[in-house]
Amino acid sequence: MRDDDPIIEPSWRPQPGPQERFINATEFEVVYGSARGGGKTDAALGDFAWHAARYGEAAQGLMVRRTRASLDKTIRRARQIYPKDGAKWIRSRSCFEWPSGACLSFRHLANDNDAELYQGHDYTRVYVEELTQFPKPEPVDKLKANLRSAEGAPCYFRATCNPGGPGHTWVKQRYIEAGTERVVEAIKNPLGGPDFETDRLFIPAKLKDNPALIARDPTYAMRLATSGSEMLVRAWLEGDWSVIMGAFFRGWSGRNCRTLRGSEALDAVPVLRLGPRRAVFRGLVGGGFGNGQFTFVSAAARRPGALSRVVWRWRRRQGARTDRDGGRPGHPRAAERRG
Numbered sequence: 001m002r003d004d005d006p007i008i009e010p011s012w013r014p015q016p017g018p019q020e021r022f023i024n025a026t027e028f029e030v031v032y033g034s035a036r037g038g039g040k041t042d043a044a045l046g047d048f049a050w051h052a053a054r055y056g057e058a059a060q061g062l063m064v065r066r067t068r069a070s071l072d073k074t075i076r077r078a079r080q081i082y083p084k085d086g087a088k089w090i091r092s093r094s095c096f097e098w099p100s101g102a103c104l105s106f107r108h109l110a111n112d113n114d115a116e117l118y119q120g121h122d123y124t125r126v127y128v129e130e131l132t133q134f135p136k137p138e139p140v141d142k143l144k145a146n147l148r149s150a151e152g153a154p155c156y157f158r159a160t161c162n163p164g165g166p167g168h169t170w171v172k173q174r175y176i177e178a179g180t181e182r183v184v185e186a187i188k189n190p191l192g193g194p195d196f197e198t199d200r201l202f203i204p205a206k207l208k209d210n211p212a213l214i215a216r217d218p219t220y221a222m223r224l225a226t227s228g229s230e231m232l233v234r235a236w237l238e239g240d241w242s243v244i245m246g247a248f249f250r251g252w253s254g255r256n257c258r259t260l261r262g263s264e265a266l267d268a269v270p271v272l273r274l275g276p277r278r279a280v281f282r283g284l285v286g287g288g289f290g291n292g293q294f295t296f297v298s299a300a301a302r303r304p305g306a307l308s309r310v311v312w313r314w315r316r317r318q319g320a321r322t323d324r325d326g327g328r329p330g331h332p333r334a335a336e337r338r339g
């Protein structure tokens with residue numbers, strides 16, 4: 001089927017703005033992220049409804065979340081949307097199947113090895129819900145190897161997320177910091193030919209882009225606004241990625257951090273200067289080690305060397321040991337490579 005052939009349109013319609021942009025995007029990776037209630041999950045579900053309408057049996061999707069409980073909520077919403085197009089929920093296979101043969105499976109990736117379970121499956125869409133709940137990108141990246149279509153349907157990776165969570169830092173660095181324009185990256189061709197190009201796009205979501213929710217639940221914004229600290233509210237309501245969720249100090253934010261230079265181990269470790277002699281640095285935030293929830297180190301130091309030793313000791317305490325990749329246990333550089 002050609003992309004401009006007429007189709008029987010699905011019943012789910014995108015709202016104007018970012019949802020429309022999301023379902024029309026042709027970049028390989030699209031991350032739709034930020035405010036809670038911005039319409040991200042709906043857009044991901046709706047995107048597959050349109051993909052299924054266009055490509056029929058060739059449309060094979062996988063939607064993953066980190067936990068089973070959070071997946072249930074997405075499935076509940078899908079059960080309101082897909083049956084209108086004739087799709088049936090098949091509990092035994094945890095998937096929706098359309099009369100055409102299109103299929104969207106729902107799975108959770110509780111631990112990093114779960115991604116291996118999907119080896120050998122071909123998908124034309126992989127959706128990762130709440131990308132920042134994944135402390136490390138590896139399990140999510142592995143899923144991309146399953147994007148393949150024998151019928152020639154376009155294969156895309158799509159993800160949604162809010163700021164905060166154990167994966168805040170890597171998601172922000174990879175997808176958010178580059179801004180909202182298409183980013184093109186050259187990938188070395190493993191077969192020796194010319195380099196490949198891959199592209200990605202970040203689409204920011206705001207609550208105001210979801211009039212469907214605002215009309216149905218006008219007090220939702222008020223509940224978000226009173227749900228926590230000023231920083232949390234900025235993250236959830238406005239989708240502000242400069243906040244550092246889980247940081248020990250309430251005032252931590254990318255806005256008031258700066259990077260100390262001069263010592264190798266301290267490169268890129270943001271610090272907050274409290275005075276001419278005291279510096280507090282926050283260490284690795286989110287996803288460095290473990291679940292990254294407690295993401296601070298505080299140290300009062302005058303010399304970078306002293307600070308560096310504290311970082312090293314702290315990293316070792318956080319589990320910066322390496323059995324697998326053979327680096328020097330606890331060495332700051334080894335820790336960074338694993339990051």
Ligand SMILES: Nc1ncnc2c1ncn2[C@@H]1O[C@H](COP(=O)(O)OP(=O)(O)O)[C@@H](O)[C@H]1O
Binds near residue numbers: 013015040046205
């Ligand atoms: N295109 C749409 N059509 C109808 N309702 C929508 C649409 N987009 C969002 N909504 C409504 O808004 C609610 C919240 O959107 P959701 O996608 O869950 O937000 P987010 O995932 O960003 O937190 C949905 O449960 C749905 O009721």
Ligand SMILES: [Mg+2]
Binds near residue numbers: 040041042160
């Ligand atoms: Mg959601």
